[in-house]
Amino acid sequence: MTVDAVVIGAGVAGCTLSRLLADKGCNILMLEKRPHIAGQAYDETDAHGILVHRYGPHLFHTDNPALVSFLSQFTGWHPYEHKVLAAVNGQFVPVPFNLDSLDKLYSSDKASVLEKKLKEAFGDGANTDIWSLLQSGDDDIRQLGEFVYDKIFYHYTKKQWEMEPQELNPDVLSRVPVAISRDGRYFTDPFQSMPDMGYTRLFERMICHARIRVERETTWREWLDLSQKEIFLKGERFQGDVYFTAPLDELFDFCYGELPYRSLLFEFTHYPLDTFQPACTVNYPNEEAFTRITEFKHCTGQIVKGTTVAYEYPHSCSLREGDVPYYPIPREENAALYQKYALRASRFKNLHPVGRLAEYKYYNMAQAMEAAFHAAGKSIKP
Numbered sequence: 001m002t003v004d005a006v007v008i009g010a011g012v013a014g015c016t017l018s019r020l021l022a023d024k025g026c027n028i029l030m031l032e033k034r035p036h037i038a039g040q041a042y043d044e045t046d047a048h049g050i051l052v053h054r055y056g057p058h059l060f061h062t063d064n065p066a067l068v069s070f071l072s073q074f075t076g077w078h079p080y081e082h083k084v085l086a087a088v089n090g091q092f093v094p095v096p097f098n099l100d101s102l103d104k105l106y107s108s109d110k111a112s113v114l115e116k117k118l119k120e121a122f123g124d125g126a127n128t129d130i131w132s133l134l135q136s137g138d139d140d141i142r143q144l145g146e147f148v149y150d151k152i153f154y155h156y157t158k159k160q161w162e163m164e165p166q167e168l169n170p171d172v173l174s175r176v177p178v179a180i181s182r183d184g185r186y187f188t189d190p191f192q193s194m195p196d197m198g199y200t201r202l203f204e205r206m207i208c209h210a211r212i213r214v215e216r217e218t219t220w221r222e223w224l225d226l227s228q229k230e231i232f233l234k235g236e237r238f239q240g241d242v243y244f245t246a247p248l249d250e251l252f253d254f255c256y257g258e259l260p261y262r263s264l265l266f267e268f269t270h271y272p273l274d275t276f277q278p279a280c281t282v283n284y285p286n287e288e289a290f291t292r293i294t295e296f297k298h299c300t301g302q303i304v305k306g307t308t309v310a311y312e313y314p315h316s317c318s319l320r321e322g323d324v325p326y327y328p329i330p331r332e333e334n335a336a337l338y339q340k341y342a343l344r345a346s347r348f349k350n351l352h353p354v355g356r357l358a359e360y361k362y363y364n365m366a367q368a369m370e371a372a373f374h375a376a377g378k379s380i381k382p
Contacts, residue, residue: 260331
């Protein structure tokens, strides 16, 4: 097969991009270093028959019906609206913090006073953020902001990033929502569902195409050479497009230094119980070493004996040592370092960084897919 384009990485962005290009008549060579496709969205059935997400919970949500239509070619859907609880003062309270959280953590009289003040300040049913509470001129609202910051945000953030919150970009605090309502959903997008046979099956179907060839357990270095001013594929000058979805610093041998990421370790435990906890995800914003526990049966809708949960432990990340990168660390100096790599990549006219790792951005699944649509030159308007 003549190769028109090379896609490096068979994750969310890579699979989406490959299918879009193949549908346009391009012959695609996909290169994946892992033995499986689907990237961090990879799921499989464990020894107990439970469908688990090996790289942590992935919840699909979008406000884009065109994206839903595209994906529905490859999967049916299990409707699921994600809810998150946090273990605070011996209770499970909704996250984002909302009026139900208020009722659980304050006396009824105090909660009633705070609810009235919040509605007057921000509007009934509105969404605000911790930063706005902390900046309030009302003492009660400001003290509530301090409580939410300490009990919900501070310890969780410190564990997640291994930094004090003030060491991160200032907008991190302004993105932590507080809901002036009793809507306990974590996301508010109109479409929220899980693929009925799992993400791995979805992406397998997506790249099942006569024009897509997938090479697994191989590295891009075995195929491509970027040491000169042009790209070579197996020793031949390659005029087609190369779409790179892996970490961009790796592509250039970390010549400017490693881009900082956080990684995660998951400890899977099976229990002979119908359910282990009251929601799919429970956050632990306290002194526990793990940040959250995920129970997969809540989101997949499986009816099976027993349950499997994943304890999630953040840790430092070194690509050179083989760690799996999850989250770009949101600091200005890291964004500046990324721009050096992006500038270097731009010197190759047929090299295109696409997706969460290659663009050094936090993307949810829908955003990663939309980035793939953009790279493929295909409009996907809501």
